[in-house]
Amino acid sequence: MAETKTKVLKFDAEEDVAVALAKYTAYLSEKYIKEKNSFSVVLSGGTLIDTLRKLVEFPYKDSVDWSKWLIFWVDERVVPLDHEDSNYLLAYRGFLSKVPIPPSNIYAINDKKSPEGAADDYEERIKNLVEEKTLPISDSGFPKFDLMLLGMGPDGHVASLFPSHNQRYEKKRWVTFITDSPKPPPPRITFTFPVINSASDIAMVVTGAELADTTKKALGNEKHTLPPLPCTEVSAERELTWFLDKDAASKL
Numbered sequence: 746m747a748e749t750k751t752k753v754l755k756f757d758a759e760e761d762v763a764v765a766l767a768k769y770t771a772y773l774s775e776k777y778i779k780e781k782n783s784f785s786v787v788l789s790g791g792t793l794i795d796t797l798r799k800l801v802e803f804p805y806k807d808s809v810d811w812s813k814w815l816i817f818w819v820d821e822r823v824v825p826l827d828h829e830d831s832n833y834l835l836a837y838r839g840f841l842s843k844v845p846i847p848p849s850n851i852y853a854i855n856d857k858k859s860p861e862g863a864a865d866d867y868e869e870r871i872k873n874l875v876e877e878k879t880l881p882i883s884d885s886g887f888p889k890f891d892l893m894l895l896g897m898g899p900d901g902h903v904a905s906l907f908p909s910h911n912q913r914y915e916k917k918r919w920v921t922f923i924t925d926s927p928k929p930p931p932p933r934i935t936f937t938f939p940v941i942n943s944a945s946d947i948a949m950v951v952t953g954a955e956l957a958d959t960t961k962k963a964l965g966n967e968k969h970t971l972p973p974l975p976c977t978e979v980s981a982e983r984e985l986t987w988f989l990d991k992d993a994a995s996k997l
């Protein structure tokens with residue numbers, strides 16, 4: 746595996762992050778569709794969907810080939826899909842309802858199952874997509890998504906991989922679950938690090954002053970804490986790009 750390239754982009758305002766994120770995502774959409782005739786995108790919850798808002802506007806709304814997009818979630822709260830806490834609902838309202846991605850290409854979790862059952866079900870469905878060659882597999886045997894769009898919590902979590910929970914050390918499973926997430930709601934499923942780190946491109950989208958300390962811990966010159974924050978363990982096969990606004994980058 747070639748070493749990951751990491752880029753850190755700093756912008757004056759959150760608005761500029763949103764503009765740049767739309768441009769970046771549209772560029773990768775075109776690149777991957779040209780190369781492999783599809784574009785698999787993995788979403789997070791939290792503020793990410795709002796930061797993606799420029800992608801559903803001119804010119805991208807009309808220029809992106811949405812028919813080739815496949816949508817997944819890096820983590821999901823185990824609640825009904827129409828529940829206010831659902832990452833699916835958040836993405837539907839802010840993004841998916843505004844662009845013509847075929848509904849059959851949108852892989853929401855099975856909301857009728859327990860956290861464990863929902864994690865098994867999601868993993869199984871991704872395994873099927875790999876078997877039928879809808880998704881490629883990485884050299885290390887994990888599914889290879891084209892783009893993951895990640896957020897970071899003040900405790901340094903990414904997806905639902907929290908600093909003091911063992912899920913972050915999972916090496917075999919593709920999808921795991923947590924029933925006591927420190928960030929509410931407690932029941933969630935989440936991709937594991939081997940899957941996250943097999944993605945071709947990853948954007949870490951971090952805005953707001955409340956994330957400045959954590960951003961400093963992740964990207965500053967200080968020695969890393971032990972155990973390292975989950976956000977420092979993200980890598981991508983091709984390129985990891987941090988998108989920071991001035992507030993998040995203020996302590997770097």
Ligand SMILES: O=C(O)[C@H](O)[C@@H](O)[C@H](O)[C@H](O)COP(=O)(O)O
Pocket residue numbers: 789790791792793820821822832895896897898902903904905928
């Ligand atoms: O379901 C979730 O809660 C998210 O997927 C989670 O991992 C999120 O990305 C981070 O907590 C950052 O959240 P903010 O973007 O709201 O800071």
